[in-house]
Amino acid sequence: MQSALRHPYTVVIALALIVAVLPFALPSTFHLRIAALIFIFSIAVVGLNLLMGFAGQVSLGHAGFFGIGAYAVAVGPTHFGIPSLAAFFVGIAIAGLLAYLVGRPILKLKGHYLAVATLGLGILIAMVFTNEARFTGGPDGMPVPRLELFGWRARTPIAWYWISGVTLVIAALIAVNLIESPTGRAFRAIHDSETAARTLGIDVPRYKLAAFVLSAIYAAVAGAYLALFDALVTPVTAGFLRSIEFVTMAVIGGLGSIFGGIVGAAVLVLLPQVLTSFHDYEHVMLGLLMMAFMIFLPQGIVPSLARLLQRRRT
């Protein structure tokens, strides 16, 4: 039992079970909607976790890639007549390519300098979406045509529940696979010490870039899903606060834990829903809870609780 729990693929199997069973437990389409939102954000956070939690590189600009995915499925079909599905892949390609091109110089920076550089990158991308109103509708945003697959239109919450849920399971599977591979070990070596990793013969810039590009692709997929799901996209999608939200999700759930990222996403999607009953006090409560989580569970929810459980057992 113990070893089964520790097995790296347990997370993926547990996740698949949750995704498969949850629709029968959720009483309304409203709850399905929330679940789909959690899955969509989780995809981005699982990707960001590869970069931050495993390779140890901070990014305060991932909403930029999220936004590229989102605007691709909006602008492509509306202005260029590309089908949504093709636009989806074009967006992912653009996000990946951009990450590849800027990643090399940016990832030479360390710590807080990297944070400010990625922050700048994210803001630059968001600014293009705000200002190129001819294509993007400017600050008001633009409607997103519904996704159509072989004559079937994905618009109900249950459809998006399954699309995002299955994608999340696949995303987690890829992430776990990667972490358990030599690439994953190289990521962790870089996290611990770049100099030490280099002396071991690890091509540090290459692995950092790989983590950056991969996390950008995850973010773009999530962004496209959110845009198609909401049928609307605004520059807020790509904004600085969204980037902060991703980082907060990853950290609150637990950096370096795939399941942690998903729990973090769930907490930050659910909290505002629960807190709306506090009306004006919503932000006060959100801020307080963020601080409390980090003070009492500094490793993040999942790793801290896992440690507590382990201590009790021994």
Next chain:
Amino acid sequence: MPELLQFLFSGLTVGAIYALVAVGFTLIYNASDVINFAQGEFVMLGGMVTFFAAAAGVPIPLAALMAIVVATAVGLILHRLAIEPARGASAVTLIIITIGASIFLRGVAAIVFDKNFHSYPAFLGSEPWRIGGAALLPQSMIVLIGAGAIVVALWAFMTMTLTGKALVATSANRLAARLVGINTGAIVGLSFAVSAAIGAIGGVLMTPITLTSYDVGTLLALKGFAAAMLGGMGNPLGAVIGGLIVGLLEQLSAGYVSSAYKDAIAFLVILGVLFAMPQGLLGRAAVERV
């Protein structure tokens, strides 16, 4: 020519505010390694408390003093209740705590005050001076002189007083500082108090020009952070220079290129500088011990 002068005036004014925020970042970072994203909220408190105290009939100078005291108290409480209990946590955990604090303070300000924009009369009137064909607001002059005075006072504090030297020692090496009998916990608290006071003074001075509202802090923290990194994190002089550069870049590109992309140009330059000088303009290269 008058055009350029005009942009320089406004750039330096905005830049002085960014510089104050960046200095606040630097002080706290040096003493405790915390990047305090709630720094912009101190600026907001400075302006908001002054306005609402003044609206309640308190004379402006007294209202400003009240604002600075309130912000300083908030800084101390933030340190005591949120940063101190999480001592030893990783840098990113501490950053999330300060972001939580910033959301919290913004939420409180929206309830205690309101969500509107506010301003109060400029201290020396709002009749601009004409210099070389450009208009210079007396308040801009006050912002510049005030920021300059703060930087000089801070320098004097850090080089001439025992407490200031203890702050410098704590920044240099916390363990060694503790070994020579410095109460480093109190020093970190002090850095929060001083940063909060500096931010609040910035808020008091800028509000007649830029207006204030409960949510001005986010953007200021972002620009101040960028400025501090541009100058080289942990270097107070770098923070001042970084702040002024970001302010000037923003206003010059707003004037000559495009006001929609003014922040874009500022960030492009920051990215360019960091690619060439990965430790910022005045930062020192860190050595990694393996």
